[in-house]
Amino acid sequence: MPRLTNGAWVVFRKELLDSLRERRALISAFVFGPLFGPALFAAILGFTVSRQVDESLQPIAVPAIGAANAANLLGHLHGALIDIEHDRFADVRALRDAVRRGDVEVGLVVDEGFAAALRSGAPARLWVVADSSNNANQIAEGRLRSALSAYGRIVGANRLQLRGVDPAVTQPLAVLTDDVSTPSARAILILGMMTYFLIFATLLGGIQVAIDATAGERDRGTMEPLLTLAVPRSSLVIGKFSCTLLFMAASLGLAIASFGVAARFLPLAEVGMSANLGPAVCLGIYCAMLPFAVLGAGMMMTVASYTKSFREAQTYTSLAMVVPALPIIVIAMNPLQPSLAWMLVPSLSQHLLVTGLIKGETVVATHAATSAASTVLLAALCVFATVMRYRSERLLI
Numbered sequence: 001m002p003r004l005t006n007g008a009w010v011v012f013r014k015e016l017l018d019s020l021r022e023r024r025a026l027i028s029a030f031v032f033g034p035l036f037g038p039a040l041f042a043a044i045l046g047f048t049v050s051r052q053v054d055e056s057l058q059p060i061a062v063p064a065i066g067a068a069n070a071a072n073l074l075g076h077l078h079g080a081l082i083d084i085e086h087d088r089f090a091d092v093r094a095l096r097d098a099v100r101r102g103d104v105e106v107g108l109v110v111d112e113g114f115a116a117a118l119r120s121g122a123p124a125r126l127w128v129v130a131d132s133s134n135n136a137n138q139i140a141e142g143r144l145r146s147a148l149s150a151y152g153r154i155v156g157a158n159r160l161q162l163r164g165v166d167p168a169v170t171q172p173l174a175v176l177t178d179d180v181s182t183p184s185a186r187a188i189l190i191l192g193m194m195t196y197f198l199i200f201a202t203l204l205g206g207i208q209v210a211i212d213a214t215a216g217e218r219d220r221g222t223m224e225p226l227l228t229l230a231v232p233r234s235s236l237v238i239g240k241f242s243c244t245l246l247f248m249a250a251s252l253g254l255a256i257a258s259f260g261v262a263a264r265f266l267p268l269a270e271v272g273m274s275a276n277l278g279p280a281v282c283l284g285i286y287c288a289m290l291p292f293a294v295l296g297a298g299m300m301m302t303v304a305s306y307t308k309s310f311r312e313a314q315t316y317t318s319l320a321m322v323v324p325a326l327p328i329i330v331i332a333m334n335p336l337q338p339s340l341a342w343m344l345v346p347s348l349s350q351h352l353l354v355t356g357l358i359k360g361e362t363v364v365a366t367h368a369a370t371s372a373a374s375t376v377l378l379a380a381l382c383v384f385a386t387v388m389r390y391r392s393e394r395l396l397i
Contacts, residue, residue, distance in 0.1 A: 205251020
């Protein structure tokens with residue numbers, strides 16, 4: 001927080017006391033943004049991971065038409081925890097309708113000549129009845145297709161052995177995987193949007209303070225008396241800006257701590273991941289994100305100062321909150337590697353630094369310094385624009 005002159009310090013204390021009495025400011029700063037966001041993120045993520053793990057270990061029931069023609073296949077599917085229901089549907093049309101309605105996740109249709117085709121060495125036909133537009137059925141469909149593919153490989157290998165051919169002849173390549181990622185690096189696939197929540201938590205922490213310190217003063221009629229005080233306009237702005245920054249910095253710290261606690265309850269180990277969100281990493285994330293809190297305070301002060309009412313300020317500051325998240329949305333669709341040039345882009349540079357910390361990578365000092373300098377410089381321009389606004393007579397119009 002910038003060093004305050006006497007006039008700015010008086011304004012800062014006044015704004016701080018006013019904000020502490022304002023229930024909306026306290027709720028947005030310490031409840032809705034920093035606590036609700038991480039809790040919701042952890043709850044949804046934990047439910048999704050647990051559901052996928054549980055469903056992969058639980059038996060599933062698959063209604064089938066013509067299953068009596070494939071006795072050996074049924075035994076194989078039973079070993080893969082897939083139970084075939086023979087008599088649930090009378091014909092294929094009824095099965096297809098049930099899958100389309102969502103009453104059944106996936107179905108199986110066995111061709112009448114399935115057994116004869118296997119005996120003759122011809123391809124035996126099967127139909128997997130699925131609805132590709134229903135994401136809830138993908139796990140069951142994937143398990144059925146995987147089991148059928150495994151059975152096909154077994155049958156193919158047996159056919160070759162009966163003909164005196166080594167099945168390995170059909171596999172000229174042995175493609176192995178050397179995964180160089182670490183469990184914490186793989187967790188980025190899930191925790192990669194954490195920065196998105198941190199940005200919103202930071203801005204939510206001080207948005208009510210910024211609005212109340214500008215448009216709120218105008219609505220209450222206290223702006224004009226405030227401007228008549230023997231305090232430089234720059235001191236007024238710095239005092240209000242510092243109070244907004246304090247709330248945003250506190251909201252950011254609370255949000256990071258909430259993520260650190262919530263990550264301990266995520267079942268990431270069950271999918272080969274680990275959340276690298278210990279105290280040292282959380283402190284590093286806070287240091288990397290703190291310059292954005294400076295920018296957020298300056299940006300919200302500037303936007304709110306150019307509005308004419310409290311309601312108008314709420315509208316425009318809400319729209320302004322979307323802008324810092326845009327680079328993160330873009331990088332989600334087109335991943336980038338950290339470079340000095342990208343460190344010049346606020347919010348994007350913080351996202352790259354945070355993801356690097358979560359992966360356990362060493363932060364490049366020049367990258368961190370460039371990110372902080374460019375973000376704080378833009379914040380200084382916002383503060384300067386607000387000071388110019390306060391020096392203009394149009395502020396009271």
